[in-house]
Amino acid sequence: MPTTDLCDKYYEEIITGGTVRVLAPAFQVYGKRCSFSGPVTTLKVFEDNSLVRAALEQQGDGKVLVVDGGGSLRCALLGGNLAAMASTNGWAGILVNGCVRDVEEINAVDVGVRALAPHPLKSFKRGQGEKDVAVVFGGVRILPGEWCYSDMDGILIANKKL
Numbered sequence: 001m002p003t004t005d006l007c008d009k010y011y012e013e014i015i016t017g018g019t020v021r022v023l024a025p026a027f028q029v030y031g032k033r034c035s036f037s038g039p040v041t042t043l044k045v046f047e048d049n050s051l052v053r054a055a056l057e058q059q060g061d062g063k064v065l066v067v068d069g070g071g072s073l074r075c076a077l078l079g080g081n082l083a084a085m086a087s088t089n090g091w092a093g094i095l096v097n098g099c100v101r102d103v104e105e106i107n108a109v110d111v112g113v114r115a116l117a118p119h120p121l122k123s124f125k126r127g128q129g130e131k132d133v134a135v136v137f138g139g140v141r142i143l144p145g146e147w148c149y150s151d152m153d154g155i156l157i158a159n160k161k162l
Contacts, residue, residue, distance in 0.1 A: 002035075003153045006162055020162070023138030023155040027114040030100060031083060035151035036093035036112035038064045039161075042144050045129035046070045049077045049122075055131070056082050060091030064148040068135035069098025075121040078113065080105025087111040093150060097137040114150055 001009075010020040041063050043051050047070075055065055065086070069077045078094060080102030086094055086109075093112035099119035100106060106113055132144040142148075142157050149156040 001162070003149055003151050003156050006149060006156055010158075010162065019159045021140040021157045023140050023157065025154055026116060026138060027095070027155060028117065029152060030103060030106045030113035030115060031093075031109055031111045032107065033093065033110055033112035036064065037147065037149040038062045038092035040064050040066050040142060040144055040146045040148050040157070042066045042068070042133055042135050042142060043129055043131055044068045044133050044135050045077065047072050047075050048124045048126045048128050049082070050125050050127040051129040051131060052077055053082060056086045056089060056091060058089065060086065060089050062090060062092045064093045064095060064150075065091055066135060066142050066148065067094065067096045067098065068137055069096060071116065071137060072098050073117060073119065075099065075123045076101035076119045077123055078106070078115065079122065080109070083109045083111055083113060093148070095148060095150065095155065097135075112150060114155060
């Protein structure tokens with residue numbers, strides 16, 4: 001179901017700050033999959049994509065990886081190789097509060113990606129960050145196990161499958 005229809009159907013919950021929240025329209029669209037949805041797995045990292053790689057190496061089973069990179073615009077947390085890995089391992093999509101690189105490669109892969117901007121510099125590899133924690137960005141708090149719905153009109157987070 002398109003995010004616009006979900007917004008119409010769950011309008012009261014959105015307005016009251018209830019079970020459905022809308023992220024600020026700050027994210028660019030990448031990847032072949034223009035719309036995706038699935039249960040959320042979260043990461044909180046800063047300029048280090050070690051945990052991103054570790055997560056995408058696992059079977060995604062239709063999940064959405066939500067990466068809070070602190071909004072950093074100084075390096076990329078996801079590139080073409082990791083996007084291809086995500087597709088191969090069954091991830092529905094990746095939402096990055098940060099940057100991506102290898103945009104042409106990502107756009108050739110059957111996975112949905114949302115990120116703030118492209119950046120050519122790769123991230124550090126320190127193995128730092130947290131997995132399956134609450135993250136806050138785009139004006140929305142996102143918890144592991146919630147549901148992400150994304151298409152060309154925007155991104156919604158719901159506390160359950162809609």
